[in-house]
């Protein structure tokens with residue numbers, strides 16, 4: 780992965796830049812991500828909040844309450860509806876970037892898959908990747924920066 784990376788919504792009105800490497804990249808097969816992406820799974824990348832900035836246009840945000848009780852804020856283009864990234868209220872220094880919006884999504888090194896119990900049956904996952912039936916555990920990915928992942932200790 781070469782930084783900075785750029786991405787944009789489907790119509791191109793909103794563009795963003797990512798200036799630091801991701802902590803982890805994974806696919807999420809939960810129902811919320813299937814609905815959000817209107818597809819089989821969502822390609823996600825957890826990145827440092829301060830390294831992600833909108834470089835053109837304005838993204839709108841909406842908030843939903845996750846099963847965990849945390850508030851998930853997601854940002855999207857009001858013109859075309861593409862969802863770009865999100866923030867979990869429990870981890871304010873992390874953004875979850877929806878990596879399908881990157882200009883070069885092929886450069887994302889996916890290493891894990893979460894909510895696999897909701898995975899559509901025809902998707903075959905690489906067995907050398909980390910596979911989680913439910914939520915992912917990213918403790919090892921944040922080993923150098925644990926306060927970001929577990930702000931309350």
Ligand SMILES: [Zn+2]
Pocket residue numbers: 788789790791792793856857858859860861
């Ligand atoms: Zn757009």
Ligand SMILES: [Zn+2]
Pocket residue numbers: 807808809810811812813821894
């Ligand atoms: Zn999901």
